[in-house]
Amino acid sequence: MTPIEFLGLYPFQWLAIITAGTAFFLMIDALVGHYRRAFAYRMQYAPVVTGTALVVAALLAAGFPDLPLLNQLLSWAGWLAAATGLVGFAYHFYYGIVTKPGGLKWILHYLMYGAPIFAPLGLTAAGVLGIITAHGLAGEHAVFGLVMPIALFLFVAIALAGAIAQAGILHYRGAFNNPAMYAPLTVPSLAMIAGVWMALAPSTVARAAFAVLLWMTLLVGFIGFGMHLRGLDREMGGLYLWHVNLLEGPPQGAPGLFIAWAAIGLVGMYLL
Amino acid sequence: MTQQDQNMSSWSLTAPGIHGEPVPMRDWSREEVDVCVVGAGAGGGVVGAKLAEAGFSVVILDAGPHWDPMNDFISDEHASSKLYWTDERITGGDNPVELGTNNSGRGVGGSTVHYSMIALRAHPDHFRRRTIEGAVENTDHRDWPLAFDDLEPYYEEVEEALQIAGPTFYPWGKPRRRRYPQREHELSASANVLVRGCAKLGIPVAPSPIATLSAPHEDRPPCVYRGFCNFGCTTNAKSSILVTYIPRAIRAGAEVRGNAMVARITHDSRGRATGVLHFRKGSDELFQQRAKSVIVAGYAIESPRLLLNSSSSLFPQGLANSSGIVGKYFMVQSSEQVFAKFPERINQYKAPPPGGAITEHFNRTMPGVGFVGGYTIEVIGPHPVDFVAKMAAGRGLWGAELRREMFDYNHFSALGMVGTVMPNRKNEVKLHETERDRYGLPVPHVIFSYHENDKRLIKHSIAKMKEIFEAAGGTDVWSDHRTSHLLGCCRMGDDPADSVVNADCRAHDVPNLFICDGSVFPNSTGVNPSLTIQALAARTADRITDMARRGELW
Amino acid sequence: MRSTQEQNDEFRSPYPRYNVLDKWLSPDWDDQTREVVRRRLEKVPPIRFFSEKEAQTLAAVAERIIPQPERKEGEKIPIVPWIDEKLYEDTRDGYRYEKLPPQRQAWQQGLAGIDETAGMLFKGRRFVDLDAESQDEVLKRVQKGDPPGEIWKQLPSRSFFEHILLKIVVKTYYMHPLAWNEIGYNGPSSPRGHVRIWENGLDPWEAQEEARRR
Known part of the structure; x- marks a missing residue:
């Protein structure tokens, strides 16, 4: 390594x-x-x-x-x-x-x-x-008794689970008013599964699947930023009343988590 | 309707859109339309829009203006009285009903423009109250000629159209087949008080389903908790008929004509309705709108009034009134309000008045309470002008004491109930013998007295609401009498001698006349009626479509 | 007679530093609402319906129903002009108790009735000439429904007091921004709404309570 x-x-x-x-x-x-x-x-x-x-x-x-x-x-x-x-x-x-x-x-x-x-x-x-x-x-080369890439993949899987759960709750609250709101539940869930797979039984297929899904999760995060900004604009008064809509609208920083967790997986996969 | 008919009208009119932009609208004033709807509120808006979408030519008339929600609604209590029906009505009986505010609307959207948006389904039992409760002395409550199951798909349809925001699991009534389209709202301080009190007493309490967006929907933003819902929503978050069904109707080719006060329904020598005569703002002249069928949706005072004002040699007692019961069995819903003071800031001016919590625990016939029927306990949020009037009336307070007590306005929380009221033939809407309105039409004379059963229910509800407040830590608890909603006067039933319309809301006497609002209720339910009125209207539209396609109507 | 200081203390608002008009240019006030409130503040209508005598009586009655002793003449929240305008334009409320006459007649009779009762209870004096306690006594008799006087035989005094006089006077007072200030009412709120809708939750633009009594 x-x-x-x-x-x-x-x-x-x-x-x-x-x-x-x-x-x-x-x-x-x-x-x-x-x-x-x-x-x-x-x-x-x-x-x-x-x-x-x-x-x-x-x-x-x-x-x-x-x-x-x-x-x-x-x-x-x-x-x-x-x-x-x-x-x-x-x-x-x-x-x-x-x-x-x-x-x-x-x-x-x-x-x-x-x-x-x-x-x-x-x-x-x-x-x-x-x-x-x-x-x-x-x-x-190891942390918490696990070799580095494995530790990172498991970490990504667990971290994604939390992000998916919180996004799920809040997107449910938003009644999935835009179909794109399902994206952070579907793609990252698959990435999470692939991450566990890679950690427990690495193979070429698992690696390929995990890689694709991580890139897609990264994309979901970036699109999420845009969508959350749009969500803020769809609140009453939009950007003009940003000081209240920042509090009431979609959390502007939240999609960043998907980018971060996916990026960690990619670092583990390509750079280690 | 043929394609040729469609071509005769032009899109030469404009109507105010919901974002302040003018939208094109058809002009049907010179044509004979398939359907003329009188009243653009909960009943008329839904039935008119659905029929227009089914391809019929439709005109919807309303006595008041076509509101432009971006510019006409004022963020001020006093200035919002224009949303109410303020023409004089004479009110009498042992318990004269205060009219003209919460229970009336004037203008396109009707009272849904200022209603509290509580969107509850009636329970299956409410449609068979006579069967369940048996006869009650001095009243004549009836089973409905249709069952909950007949309305269930229409409740679902209307809830979807209005994007009702409700809880994931709603514990009362028939279990839902589909989830509410949107999620419940965050609890307001007043709602917290209700939840706290109920939790302490072990009374089940749940988030309340209301017709206000909790998430963006199409071009409408979610609620921003301004708290001015009863004075017209300036953000379009509120799913009034004005911003939901009316735009649909206009898009589908209906004409929505504001400032058109209908004076009478005309008919031919065979006794079939031929259209309406109406006034237009700024003119004493009567205009005729020809129509192949007429739907009356003016709510429980104006609908019977219009039928009674439409009497003729053929219908000497008033149109569709061979039974003699048009105007009889007038009902309100008891709507007592209880107030209490709390150490915390409640700030009842914020958030939608229903606050977000509700209990229907007492909305059932309970054993051993000495009355039949039930009630729902809801949260309300009066602004100062409304609040001070309640405090002055409820406590007989005035002078320095009143002004000082008002300093605590922000510390008061309020609960209201919606209770069943027994139908009683003596409670009625009739034409006043001498008084005339600005159009020269006889004004309505409304007679109402509570039945003993109603009084016992009211007493029970006030005691329960006070208990809840005390359990939640409230002090200085007081109550004020109030009523809400107008029901009855054109009740539905299977027997033409004993009802005005059948289960399809079709008049027994006049085959092309329909009545589609709260006036067809044969008994009251323990919930706010708007959703049931809308579901009935949605069903009626489907029934009319079927009948017309089969050639049974015109 | 109590001192001015006592009177000021009696009506000392828990929100002494709150002024709803500070938000005039904020996103809480839309144009149409500004227009309505501007008129309420700047275009107080002249007396056109009431006679001078009726207007004087009503002003004295209003001062007992919602006293403003701490405000100088000219600074008080106007009550009579708005009721006068309502009657001049004959804007109705949507209902009328069958035992009461149309509103114009009800107000004229009611105010004459109050003067008549004042005269019968206090040696022929007019309501405006009575001291505050005596004025209150007259109004209490009207409220209770047993005031002496011929006029009250035609006009049910209790109904007039409860359904017309009391309600409209207090509603007129609390539609004014000065009244909003003293009770800490947020006032107009469009298009901006609220975020902190829970107990004790206050958005930065809401009234801060300083001295809560009791």
């Missing part, structure tokens, strides 16, 4: 950049969503802080891959973000569903309108990615 350089950067540098990008989009989403709730709990600042820390640490680690201190910093930031995500998940479940009027009996309502239940796990995923990246930058 020889790392392949791409556009002058080594694969784990790319992963560090992807980590930063993911954390950035998640942080923006948390900022917007928590602002919508007027930062009613102090904990709502946590993902903004740890997300920003992860962005900075990942960019530094990408820029100076040979500095062990920065590598260590990325690892710490990764653990911090991962922990924040887990706590956030508990908070989203408890304050976003359990303690709401009607509580768990209204779970279907609060999955749609309470705090987005899987969103904090996105931050956890970004954190884990940071940790994996830190190990990779340190020249290790």
Whole structure:
């Protein structure tokens, strides 16, 4: 396994950049969503802080891959973000569903309108990615007892599952008013399956299928950006009332997750 | 209708589109149309649009203007009274009904322009209340001549057309075959109060299905929670008839003629309707619209009034009134409102008034309560002008005390109910003996008194709503009397001696006359009637299409 | 007589710094709504229907039904002109209780009735010449349905008070932006709506409550 350089950067540098990008989009989403709730709990600042820390640490680690201190910093930031995500998940479940009027009996309502239940796990995923990246930058070939590409493929599969679940809930809330809203449920689901396949029983067929599906997932993400912007414009007042429609319309950063998770798979596949 | 007929009319008119743009419209004023619909609201809009789409030539008349939602609707309570039917009506009986606001509309779209959008299906039992409940002294409630199953496909059709936003699982009524087209809305503060109170008391409560978009649909954006739904929607998120069926009707070649107050229905010597005579704004002259059939959809006061005003030597008691019961069995729905104060900011001016939660737990005949029928508990969200009138009337409050109490406006939450009312022959709409309106037509005289059963139901509902508020932590609980919806007066049935129309909404006496609105209800249901009126209209359109194609109509 | 300070405190709004008109140019106000409210603020109609005496009586009655002692004459929310305009144009409400005459007649009789009752209870004095407590007593008798006077034999006083006088006076007061300010009402909202629709949820442009009583 020889790392392949791409556009002058080594694969784990790319992963560090992807980590930063993911954390950035998640942080923006948390900022917007928590602002919508007027930062009613102090904990709502946590993902903004740890997300920003992860962005900075990942960019530094990408820029100076040979500095062990920065590598260590990325690892710490990764653990911090991962922990924040887990706590956030508990908070989203408890304050976003359990303690709401009607509580768990209204779970279907609060999955749609309470705090987005899987969103904090996105931050956890970004954190884990940071940790994996830190190990990779340190020249290790395995992480959590798995060889690098396998670890990445499994990571992609799990991360995609979360993104698909959250997109599924919110697109259901939007009544799939545009058929394109099914795209992030179908293509990435297949990519997820192919990812597990590649991790457990790699073969040429699995590799080809996974590659195609990852590229398609990447495309879904890019198209998603455009569609979400269009969705914002379809709200009352459109871009003129962007300051409310940013809060009420489709989450503008969310499709970025599909791009990030797919890109990780592609890095694992082509560069490692 | 032949192709030649189609060619006779031209697309020379324009109507206001829903985005403020003029849209071309046919001019049928000089032709004999297949169908002339009187009233462009929940009943008339649906039946007119569907018949136009089926290929018939259609004119839909409304006494009020053709609203331009982008420019005519005002974000202000007082200025929105133009949406109501404010011509004088005389109201009497033991419990005179307040008219002219929530229960009336004037203008294309009818009262759906300002209704609260609660889109509930009646329950199968509501169509067979007499069978289930038995006879009740001093009332004459009947089974409907059609069953829930006859309407079910039409409920589905209308829900799809209006893109009703409702819960994934709705716990009351017959289980749904298809999911609501859109998802429920987020709960408002007032709805949270209802959910909290019900949860504490163990009363089942669910998201409420309402006719407001929760996601974009075609060229209409989702609701932005302005909270001015009762004063006309300026964003088109609200699925009123004005922005749903009316554009369809116009596209399909119907003419929708606003400011056209129909004075009478004309007929020939055989007793078949031949069209209508109507006034146009700014003219004392009567215009004639010739038609092969007439559909009356003016709601439970104007529909019977029009039939009674159309009396002739052939129909001395009024058109379609050989039974003598046109105007009889007038019903409202009891709509008591309860208010309570909370430490939290509720801000009841925000979000659609129905808030997003509802309980139909009491919408059934309950054992041991001393009354038959039931009611639905809903959330309401009055703005200050409406609210202060309720507070002044409900608590007899005025002076410094009233003004100070109003400082807490943002801390009040409100619940309302919609309850069944027993049909009673003594409750009626008749023509006033002396009073005339601006057109010189006799004004309606509305007589209404609650039955003992209704009073017991009301008492029960107020107690329940107060319990819910107290369980949710409300204080200073008070209530105000109110009614909503107008039903009856042209009830449907199989027996021509005892009803005005049959199950197809076709008049027993005049074969090419139909009545298609809340006035055909033989009894009331425990839910808001708009969806049932629309489903009935959708079914009637299909029945008319069938009959016309078989050559049974003209 | 209480001091002005006491009166000001009595009607101290929990939203002292909120002014709905600050949002005039915001996306909460569309053109047609601005036009309606502009007229309400700037084009208060002249008295054309009521006689001078009727207008004086109604002004005094309105001041008891919805008192504005802390506002100087000329700064009060106008009530009489709008009711006068409604009657001058004879804009109806869509219904009339069968026991009540048409609205113009009802208002004229009702105001004359209030003066008549005032005279019978307080030695021939007119309503406007009574002190606040006596005025309240007159109105309470009308509200209860047992006021002395010939006019009330034709016009049911309770019905007039409840269904016409009280309702229309208070509705007229609360259609004015000054009244919206004191109760923290968001006012017009088109095309911009609301995001934070839950309990205690406030969008940045909504009224902030400062001193909540009790």
